[in-house]
Amino acid sequence: MKLGRLIGKAVLAFAGFMAVFPLLWTALNSLKNNVDIITRVPRVVFTPTLANISYIIGRDSVMTGLYNSVIACGVAVLIGVVLGLPAAYAVARYPNRWAGDIQFFVLSLRFLPPVAVAIPLMVIWLQLGLYDTLAALIVTYSLLTISVIMWLAIPAFQAVPKEVEEAAFVDGYGAYSVFWRIALPVAARSLIGAVAFSFVLVWNEFLIALMLSSSNAKTLPIVASELSQQGMNVPWGILNASVVLLSLPPLLFLGVLSGFLNSVFRQKKT
């Protein structure tokens, strides 16, 4: 039994190591000169350089990509919040015979293969003269953010104790002020998790951005993927630096999302 536990702990430690080591290695590589990366025996001791990082930050295409990503994802998430949260509240608190169908419809949007959506949208945006604009990307991403936020916010609103809302009604609050002043603040923690999740999802999105942009509206993932195609002499250090830059924003939500997971599963217990 003792030996079994020991092996179990070793396996877990190895899995934990595997989870982060590739990333730490990438971060380390972003500080290396190319000669220190292209070695047959991995090099841990080297003279660090900031050249890769300053190259990345100084490049116009990277900065445009970053700007496009921030605007497209930010606005799409905002639209998702404004349209998704109230709808989720209404579905959660005013059940009617369509509630089940609405939930299934929202989920089924996730079944659609992205290629199947991206091809017609490309043709549509071309015809409207909006191809390769941030507006086209934002509208397309809104479909994603609204549905994801709705899907995750419905259970969050359902978890708000009904008595609190009923007490507010008795105190003379109207339906809208109960939503504003009671439901939103009480469910806030879970809702922030849902919003953060939808942001990570669109920030990481690749296929739609690839097909809906050609030069002006390229997001950061597209720019990063293009850096790798610069001929035979792959600039590995620069590539590693761009991967680090691309990965930072979603990782900033790590704490929020793990708190969100905890709150979701704590509700199930009661």
Place this chain on the structure above:
Amino acid sequence: MPRRSSLPVTFVVPTLVILLILSMVPTLYAIVIALQNRELSSTAYSYVWFSNFVDLFFDRRFLNAVWVSVKWEVVTVVATMAVAIGLGVLMFEVASPRLRNIYCLLFIIPVLLPRVSAAFVWKFAYHPLYGIATYPYRLLTGGLIFDPLSKPATALFAVASVDVWQWGLFFAVIVLKLLETLPPQPIEAARLDHARRWQIHAYVTLPMLKAPLISLMFVKMIESLRSFDLIYVMTRGGPGVATETLDMYAFSQGFIESGKVSYASAMAVLMMIATVITFTMLWKRVQA
């Protein structure tokens, strides 16, 4: 609860109308395009009705892509669930509450990474000469070259390993949380009956979690279909057509090789019909 109010209408109707427009317009238009013969290079087109679909069934690369997609689904879903259940149970058994929290945090990191980032990290790690993941092999064999991404037999598994790295570890966290929500009495009863630890999990806890585990698998099946970015960055469908899934093939037909937008759309429509039917049936069964 609340009396009559205009709230449900004003809150739900606009959102649903926008969702319906945003989803139905491209979906219906995808079908329209699939019935035409549009190409990227010209603006002229006419209706060819079902000939794109008929052509697909004689296209050996399409049939290969269907087969690769099926393999991809099976490999990633099975491996993800195995890793998730294995690590979840391990954490439940041998890790102290503090260690559990640390592991949970570590295991969420890979899934937060953009798939483009994950693909690059591992593409370089699998590099035959300089990669960190192939280094142990070079060390043990005295410098022999192992290039998993350019061998047809291993490429699919090498790419799938990245997908499992992202999702398997994340799902392990969820499996642990699910185990923590179980009532302790049945586990203690089994322990009193001298059940071994693996028996407790195989016959008591995991059967109790059957419904949420099936939902998790369902989520993974949907997410596995969105592996375009991973494959695009790591292998571009190669070597040959060894990792060319349906979305990869549709993309290269429509945009890289020949610009046959309608042909690509026909493929996407078939994919859409297959997934909507399969997942709707599965979902109704899971809910029942």
